[in-house]
Amino acid sequence: MKYLCLVYYDEQRVDSMTDEQWAALVEQCITNSERLKQSGQFIAGEPLQSVRTAKTVRVRDGAVSVVDGPFAETREQLAGFYLIEAQDLDEALHLTAKIPPAQLGSIEVRPLRQLPDR
Amino acid sequence: MPERGRPTPTDHVGNGPTLAEIDILYRTQSRRVLATLIRLLGNFELAEEALHDAFIAAVQQWPRDGLPSNPRAWLVSAGRFKAIDGLRRRARFDASLSLLADQLDSHEEPEWEREDLEDDRLRLIFTCCHPALPADAQVALTLREVCDLKTEEIARAFLVSPSTIAQRIVRAKQKIRDAGIPYRVPTREELPARLDNVLRVIYLVFNEGYSASSGSKLTRADLSAEAIRLGRLLLELLPDPELMGLLALMLLHDSRRAAHTDEAGELVRLDEQDRSRWNQAQIVEGAALVERALASRRFGPYTVQAAIVAVHAEAASSAETDWAEIVGLYDLLLRISPSPVIELNRAVALAMRDGATVGLAAIDRLLDRGELRDYHLLHAARADFCRQLGRLDEAREAYRTALALAQLEPEKRFLQQRLNELNTGPREA
8 A cells, every 4th residue: 555654843943953963864864765765665755845935826716826835833844755655554654653754753644545547 | 334133044954053053153253254254355344244144155054054064164265255256246337346356366265274263353353453543443343343242232331322333433444444454463563562552442341341431320241241251362362461460450350240339239339348249250260360460570550450459359358458568569550650540549558558647648649739639539538538537527528529520320329428427427437
């Protein structure tokens, strides 16, 4: 089954890291992704730019509105994602626990839903 | 969705088993067959249908053809065949089912014969008690799928409507399918945490049966019996010390069931219970399990609680209870799993060992910390200590507070009676 792992953390906390701490975190993420690729469980995964760069699009009655944000009202912001292949939920949770930012923020794990065949 | 019950008897008479014998087989084997079918078919609903169809086939064929040499394997095989056949027939309307039927059919047939079928029941328990399911759904699903209680029975036990329970079970099954909750015994690293959750579910079922959380009837023996049965089954499959401790704890509590309430259904306090009505066989079994669990040195809070109940169970009267031993066990329990409720119980034991003044001081320290202010048993214990010390106004006040906080009718009547005794003049305590 496919699971999407949404990585959330407090950007301010990460911004206040020293360069060495940041480099170490990035290094851990690369190592983890490589391990996932080797085991064939990595489908996709990317880090995101800061939430400060985010725009939100809505269409209401045909009219498109684009606003800045979402702003950081919440304590943790979406920072990246992994799409993984796992045998079942237990394996997905096990793999998620090894994603390095799990140690500073939180990771939401969602099974993918299959659209009906056409 | 209508529930699949036992197969309806037909009129066949022959050399094979009678319908009554098949009914016994249903009662003893159906959960095992279901557990294996869930693994083979990968789907709860499909497995339940298959189980039903397999027993229908058994009722039709066994009385005529005789009992197969391995009835359980026969039922698994028949159920699996019926499920695949059913999918093929429905595939005329839904092409995706055809693929599923092919996948199931391509499974090597003898696979399930080689494996230990008991493992399937263990898998089923761990799936039903998976922490990704909501707590109330874990309980409902375990009672439905592992214990074979009907939806109506579970609803009655938990004082909610059958449709609520049915919905909980349907949603849980959907979640198992959609989130990919596995059907297997957890790995060695996961096992301790996952077993903890299974033990919690079993104890919840037991407690719901022993002291209902609300309502007018104090004990619902059936649920407690189910929990004990589940504990025994699990211990057969998985010899774990804490599981032993939990089974002991349930047996020891349950041993007092007959003395726990009087003929009118009123609560009887431990020190006033007729100890000759305690179930000695359960006490002996429970105490032996406690000893085995303690000897393993890998025990946890259930074992220590069981050890405390065992000390009570083996005492001829309240006065002859080894209260020093009980205080010591509470100290141990507080180190393993600190909780204000355990501190309260320790305070009561302390009062028995050292007198009401010491007990009262321990309770007031809890209150000073802001703990358990809304817990009726704290105020009831405080009232008892005040009464023993002759501080009657304080005792009345504490009984009133306890009365206002209590949920169960028998507990309310019990507290009211104590309060009345104080108002009509002190009686010997």
